[in-house]
Amino acid sequence: MNHWLRSIGSICLVGGHFVVCSTGLAAVGVGSPPIEGAEIILDGTRTMLDDKWTYWEGPRFSSALPIKWQVVTDPLGAGTAISSNDPTAAGGKYGTADIVTKKKYRDFRLHVEFFVAKERGNSGVYLQNRYEIQVLDGNKTRHGMGAVINETESPYHAYKGAGKWNAYDIQFRAARFAEARRVEKALVTMYFNGQKVHTNVPINKVWGGKNSGLDGGNDDGYGITDTPGGLKLQAEGHDVRYRHIWIKELDLKEADTDF
DSSP, X not given: OOOSEEEETTEEEETTEEEEOXXXXXXXXXXXXXXXXXXXXXXXXXXXXXXXXXXXXOTTOOOOSSOOOEEEEOTTSSSEEEEOOOGGGTTTOTTSSOEEESSOBSEEEEEEEEEEOSTTOEEEEEETTXXXXXXXXXXXXXXXXXXXXXXXXXOGGGOOOTTSEEEEEEEEEOOEXXXXXXXXXXXXXXXXXXXXXXXXXXXXXXXXXXXXXTTTTSGXXXXXXXXXXXXXXXXXXXXXXXXXXXXXXXXXXXXXXXX
């Protein structure tokens, strides 16, 4: 079977072995099975890529369906992964060929595994197609690997490096609104390769302008709207590979994402 992981009820197939899916919120790190109630949204196959994802047709979009991201052999495993090396984005033209889930989300728990094939490889994981968790090899700044971009420092110490699989485990609470006015900022807690690196970080704005994501062109990114958004993966013309992504929708009543 080509799938690296396939969920079957409360049993998961991981690397060719059946295991019980995790039911605890603290299952983190590379290879973590989906928690109870989670949906696998990327398993490294073309079928799931086309079924659950599409291009983000933002202001800079210049590719065309079908998605040009390639299915490639997992260099460290028996299955496949999806490479972000879309030719349309060559030269770092983000926003031209980014992919986003067809389903949109508010609060959620997320697991993402990524592999930077070469040094300086660049991509990004966008929560609600707004807020970027950076994937950028070699950068240890507030714009660097694992940072809630421009909101935190890079937790670079947790990064395994290029040529290895890494994992983000994230709990996210969307911004809250009253009478169309934002009254609570989005919050995020994150583990990076099993280490807790961010706890209840408030996110002030959409960084990167209109080509970056939803609301990026509204009031310099501060004009956040009460609209759900998909999970987005960024194409920057680099070979960054993704596999084993799962998500569980939540309804976080309290302003707390710690887990």
